[in-house]
Amino acid sequence: MLNLAEYRQRPALLADWLPWAGLIAPGVVLNKDGSFQRTARFRGPDLDSATQGELIATSARLNNALRRLGSGWALFIEAERRPAADYPHSDFPEPLSWLVDEERRAAFEESGHHFESGYHLTLAYLPPEESRARAAKLLYENSPGDGVDWSGRLDAFMAETDRVFDLLDGVMPEIAWLDDAETLTHLHATVSTRRYRVGVPEVPFHIDALLADSALVGGLAPMLGDQHLRVVSVRGFPTSTWPGLLDDLNRLGFAYRWSTRFLCLDKAEAEKELGRLRRQWFAKRKNVVALLRETIFQQESPLVDTDASNKAADADAALQELGSDQVAFGYLTATVTVLDADPAAADEKLRMVERVIQGRGFVTIPETLNAVDAWLSSIPGNAYANVRQPIVSTLNLAHMMPLSAVWAGPEKNDHLGGPPMIVTRTDGATPFRLSLHIGDVGHTLVAGPTGMGKSVLLAKLVLQFRRYFGSRVFAFDMGRSMRATVLGLGGEHYDLGADGGIAFQPLARIDHEATAPGRPNGWKAACCMKA
Incomplete structure (x- = not known):
């Protein structure tokens, strides 16, 4: 990431390309460029149980939270599809309950591998340059002494991220900040083929070297450790979007990392960029010959490039939405990364991802020469690699980001201190774990038409309930x-x-x-x- 050739003469390591420096506050990472980042895990609504009105309201409230961030802010939204836990083992006191559970285990394992998705949102902020900070101090009396107040900048960053968190707390069914160990574990999972919990060192710095435990080999077909790395990027966007646009990715039957990076823009910078686009498309409505003919004969040409005219009107509509503070704008980079020990299997996974994304009207490109740079852009905190130029609104971001989730249920029954009561399978190779307890309350109502299997479900609950001791x-x-x-x-x-x-x-x-x-x-x- 930084030019270290003048300090040492050796080949660059993966750690040199990672943005992280160390932990400076609970869950807050200081990056090498002086920026701060903080990560939260979340789970969005399940499209199978959410109404269209609920999804629209969720997207609107999410847009309301994201449009408040300006220049210097970067959002990293990641959905990681990972292997799910195996079918739980329990000791049943009766032969019948044990036999039924073994049949269910065999049916569960026969259906193939199972995967579930984890979702993380990383907020990164790069403070303004020292020259701008010194100029701002001239406007205040009795301002602090010379130098940069880094402690004050850190406090301001944490306060702003807490405000965004409070806005998202009413939108997401589940959301929580990561602590130090969870933050290191999440960052390690983005740059390694291994999965394990990372402890916090006594001196929590140089975490780039701590977390990089897999070698990165570049080229047209890069490798991460012993896994072949394949990356697909989004180049073009559909003409319209809607909530949960790419939810079908949550139903793929293999592991991947779906990363969406959004570089926020201030209102003035967004107006400047949209104004440039409007002038560019407005000038393309008529070619040079048509303009000369109009000048010579003083008669307007009836032939106009309708496509350029429509794009100019679209840019004007975007300026109106920006002026009324309905949305904010920024640069969006969306990538999907797959890994596999077999290069042919990795290519097949990449084709399946492309099929899903292109089926929604997007234009994708499988990365070759740009594969390493595209993969680096998916790492939380890296705001410099593979910057895509199309400017996108925060409302479109709310539609395209990995927001919706197939709910797989709790991994254990905390009240009874054991596994879930029933483990089965839902759509897209995703397991579903059923526990009747929410906290210490296990009230349950089963309703349905006559003859649809309510009694069978109750009998199954009785059989599976015997997995708990006593x-x-x-x-x-x-x-x-x-x-x-x-x-x-x-x-x-x-x-x-x-x-x-x-x-x-x-x-x-x-x-x-x-x-x-x-x-x-x-x-x-x-x-x-x-x-």
């Missing part, structure tokens, strides 16, 4: 739907009211006065559970 089940059913399950588990099944045996009669004395002291007269409600 579990006990009491069930009231109708039509003996639980009888086979209960007897198979060695339990006792009572047929209430049959042949004059055991029966319930909760309203037997409803017409008599209460004789027990303190008990009120009147009706007493009874709740019956019907499976």
Whole structure:
């Protein structure tokens, strides 16, 4: 990243190209160029359960948060598709419950590999130059002494990122800042083929050398460690966008890193760039011959380049949206990186990614000569590599960034201290883990038409609930739907009211006065559970 040839004579290492220097605050990384960065993990709405109105409202609120950032700010939004955990192992007390779980395990493993996505948002900020900071001090009386107040800049960065976090907290179902260890683990996962938790060193600096544990080999077909590296970049964009535009990437059955980098622009800089584009397209409406003919004959030419006229009108509409503070603008770079030990398999994965992206109207290019530079642009904190020139609004960014997520459920049941109750599979090779507990509350309602399998689901929940040590089940059913399950588990099944045996009669004395002291007269409600 920096020119170190005058200080040492040796080949450049991967660590030399990484932007990170060290940790200077909880979860805050100081980069080599003097910028700060901070990372949060999040999970967006699930498109399969969200309505169109909810997605539009989410995109609007996300745009409201992102449009407040100006020049010097960079956003790195990453979706990492990674292998999911294996089917959990549990000790069942009965042969039937164990056999059912083993059949479910075999069906789960037979369906192939499973993957789930993790989402991270990195906010990076490069403070202004010292000359601009000194000029700003001249406008204030009793300003601090000479030099740059780096502590004040760090406090301002953390305060601004907290404001953005508060705005996103009402948009995302889940969002939280990463601590030091989680930050190092996330950064390590972006530049390595290995996956493990990274501890925080006693002196948390030179983290570029600490995290770079895989060699990078350049060329037309680069390699990271022993894995072949393939990168596809987005060159062209569709004429219109909508929320969750690239959600199909979340359903691919292999690992990848989908990175979206957005370099924010101030309002003045965006107006300057949009004005230049408007003048450029407006001048292309008529060629030189048509302009000379109009000048000589004093008659306007009827032939106009309609495409250039439409693009000039589009730039004018963008200026109007910018002037009314509806959106902000910036430079967008979107890349998808895949790794595989087999070069042919890596190329096939790249083609599948291109098929999904191009199916949404984008124009993509598989990187060859520019592959290393494109991969470096996907690393959080690197705002200099592979800068793409098309200017994009924050609303389009909210539509194209990896926002939506297929919810895979919690990895464990924290209340019962064990694995999820049921592990199955949903769309796109994504596992689904079902736990009935939210905190310490396990209330559940199952509703549906008659004959659609509600009783089968309840019986399956009973069988899988036996994976927890000391579990006990009491069930009231109708039509003996639980009888086979209960007897198979060695339990006792009572047929209430049959042949004059055991029966319930909760309203037997409803017409008599209460004789027990303190008990009120009147009706007493009874709740019956019907499976």
